[in-house]
Amino acid sequence: MSEVVSILVETGRKIDPVMERYLSRHAAPEFLEAILYQVKAGGKRIRPALTMVSAGAAGGRIEDSYPAAAAVEIIHNYSLILDDIIDHSEKRRGKPTVWKKYGLSTAILVAVHYRESAVEALNDTPDPVAFHELLAWTDKELLDGERLDVLMEQAGREDEPYVVENRLAKMGIEDYLKMVEKKTARLIETSCRFGGMSVGAPRRIVEALARYGYNVGIAFQVGDDIIDLFGVEERTGKRVGQDIKEHKLGNVVTLLALEELEGSERGEELRRIITTPQISWGDVKRALEIIAETGAKKRAEEIRDRYVEEALQALNELGENEYTRLLRELAVFIKEREY
């Protein structure tokens, strides 16, 4: 792990007891194990770390951002529990997902409990109404991003009438960015914004932190897409091409390759693979070969780096201190990471 990520992980871990306190509130003792399973199963705690570091970057006390930091990590895990149900994912971080371990009903009830715990955490912030309003909006964005992501799958879900009828077969880079904005960037934007708001930073500073978070969030996802198709398996621990296996048009590299190959034979072949109901790993390999022969990876890197630049520029609004430095290093890391 890079040094900046190590520091963020260490910072984020500090809210674990705070988060567990909110999650334990009004929980039936015999249900607590199932409730805490998801957060005890791991996670890098990047979002709460961003809230805390943002509070510090705004010149405030880190501790004042704990309730908001706990809330964003609870919401992140809430969305993971539900996404794992929606995506039929059986494993996360090498362990069974909540629905796989306890069953669907239990997973849904645990998720409901998480959302209520986030409400309780935000009630302990300095301006609950503003925090509640923002998180409600963020969560509506999050669910709509998940909706778009599902609609960008090119096959599967034959038992889901809404998805089958509303699939997005034709889409461009603008649609992709809208999905990523909602699904990934908004919660990171809100995490940073919450840090500033928690310490009563002036509006200009809060907006700069939000702009940083938004751009870092998109850059992070674009980087993730590149790694999904071109990562080093020994370092990521995942097989490359997972997004193709799952019929995802919502990967920026795939999308750019299809755009470039529009009307050509190889473009047709790539599209055929992605829309095949059962994609073999041999098909995935062939798709990756086609994509590698285009300029898609390079163009995706350029897009990622443009968002990193925007994030760095937003930081110029902030005074220089150890926390601003961490935010800067994180943005640079996103440009360079390979796993």
Place this chain on the structure above:
Amino acid sequence: MSEVVSILVETGRKIDPVMERYLSRHAAPEFLEAILYQVKAGGKRIRPALTMVSAGAAGGRIEDSYPAAAAVEIIHNYSLILDDIIDHSEKRRGKPTVWKKYGLSTAILVAVHYRESAVEALNDTPDPVAFHELLAWTDKELLDGERLDVLMEQAGREDEPYVVENRLAKMGIEDYLKMVEKKTARLIETSCRFGGMSVGAPRRIVEALARYGYNVGIAFQVGDDIIDLFGVEERTGKRVGQDIKEHKLGNVVTLLALEELEGSERGEELRRIITTPQISWGDVKRALEIIAETGAKKRAEEIRDRYVEEALQALNELGENEYTRLLRELAVFIKEREY
């Protein structure tokens, strides 16, 4: 429909536009139809009506309770969308349930949207922190009640490890009341409490309204259990014995019958029917015959009427006006209703 119920339905319907406004906020236009489907599919709006009538009973202006009334009805529908998934219910009020109509993923995302809309509604109440805290607690009670209800099923859900390992095979009337308190009474209690809080009623009045709601809520559920087993099919529109068909030990009449028949041959037979993986309608009929020969129905009616009495007593704290009268009539109606 009885006159008091007609008035309540008419009152409750007034918050439909308010509720739809919150549900439409930050909704993707192409997703709005799916979002509004659940609330447009019907419902008697008893909970928001209780909020409004409670506001009036406390001597306040009904309109001041609209945001809280919208929030409780949104939460009620949120729990229905999720309960229908959990219970594999394909129909509600004669129409396909949300998951059946749109698919599981869509239903989950719609439910998430509902919870956020309730946050937005409560932000418009006179004391958001207090309202948020109470609703978070209520919702945690609600999910725990649903958990207990599921654990009281005596068969099925073989694919749900948590349920299979934690089934409540031995339980008494106390366990039943705890489940009903959480699953049904709390949200009705909170609906009434919110009415008082919305118009700034003094603590004594708010507590009396809460006590009324709590007791009416339990009485209502006990009455529902009786009707499930002994209702008139032509009036309820449902086949009697549904709870037995679904292996539910969480029906007070069944529970009281088993208690009375403890150790007898017929007691064993009744228990055998309820724990059979596939219960036929012939088995249900036999179970109903066994139950009818006990004093269980009469004892259940006594329990119901005791809670109605408690609810009526709570109303003595309130001044007399048209709204207090409505609350009183509703309590009396619960004692008498047969469908």
